[in-house]
Amino acid sequence: xxxxxxxxxxxxxxxxxxxxxxxxxxxxxxxxxxxxxxxxxxxxxxxxxxxxxxxxxxxxxxxxxxxxxxxxxxxxxxxxxx
Numbered sequence: 001x002x003x004x005x006x007x008x009x010x011x012x013x014x015x016x017x018x019x020x021x022x023x024x025x026x027x028x029x030x031x032x033x034x035x036x037x038x039x040x041x042x043x044x045x046x047x048x049x050x051x052x053x054x055x056x057x058x059x060x061x062x063x064x065x066x067x068x069x070x071x072x073x074x075x076x077x078x079x080x081x082x
Contacts, residue, residue, distance in 0.1 A: 027035070
């Protein structure tokens, strides 16, 4: 019966990676209005999507309410006929 012993761990020298300087984005006088216009466009698009979703939910709710009233009237008429 043989027992195996683990090999001694050798530490490899840590390699040092030089960090590169990050590029800094500078706003020029012409790019600030363009950035503001882009942000405004995003707000308008997101707002339009949210309003359309709210409108769809409202229309669905009204439709369900109308169907419920019609079904209630039909059931009332069927029970009255008996």
